[in-house]
Every structure is written in structure tokens, then in C-alpha cells.
Amino acid sequence: MVIRNVATRWNYTHAMIQRALMLCKAIEKWVFERKELRDELYLSNQEWAFLKWLADILKMSLVIL
Template identity: 55%
Template structure:
């Protein structure tokens, strides 16, 4: 299931990107099977950038949850 970003919860951005990376093959298959969406499909470079961003947000998520429950 896809996770949507929530503006007031920045950790949801991490969750959304992490889930998209997990579902990458399914997302690419669906996007490229739809004529009207082929032009907006993510490139290999886009997916790589999302992986880097996810790794950065993972550290922030860990720190935020550690502080929250300390």
C-alpha cells in the first residue's frame, strides 16, 4: 500500500519515500503501462536520488524518535 505525505508530519515524508522505494518495480510497471503517465515516470537517477534522501531522512527519523521517547 502506498503511503501519502502529511505536511505537518515530516517523518511521513521518510515513510512515503521508503515505501515508494519498496514498491519501485510495481510503480514503474503501472506508470509505464498508462499512456497518459509515461512522461512523468521516474528515471533511474530520480530513484537513486530518492534512495539518498531516504537514507538522510532515516537518520533524522531515528534521532527524532530517540529524543521523543527519551
């Protein structure tokens, strides 16, 4: 199931990114199969790496708090 971001709850951002990373192959396949979505939603390897880095940063914040 997809986790949606909630502007007033920053930890939901971490949960959403973690879920996307867990489902990255399925997300890539789903976006690639829909030509109308490819240009807007297809993430490069660099963008996936950035999300992983961001998830790690947010995870540290969860531990601290």
C-alpha cells in the same frame, strides 16, 4: 498500500519514500503501462537513486530525534 505525505508530519515523507522504494518495480510497471502518465510520472534511475539518498538522510533524522 500507498502512504500519502502529510505536510505537518515530516516523518510521513520518509515513510512515503520508503514505500515507493519498496514498490518501485510495481510503480514503474504501472506508470509505463499507462501512456498518459509516462511523461509526467516515470522516474529515471537517477531520480530513484535520489529518493534512496533522501530516504537515508531522513532515516538518520529519525534516529537522532
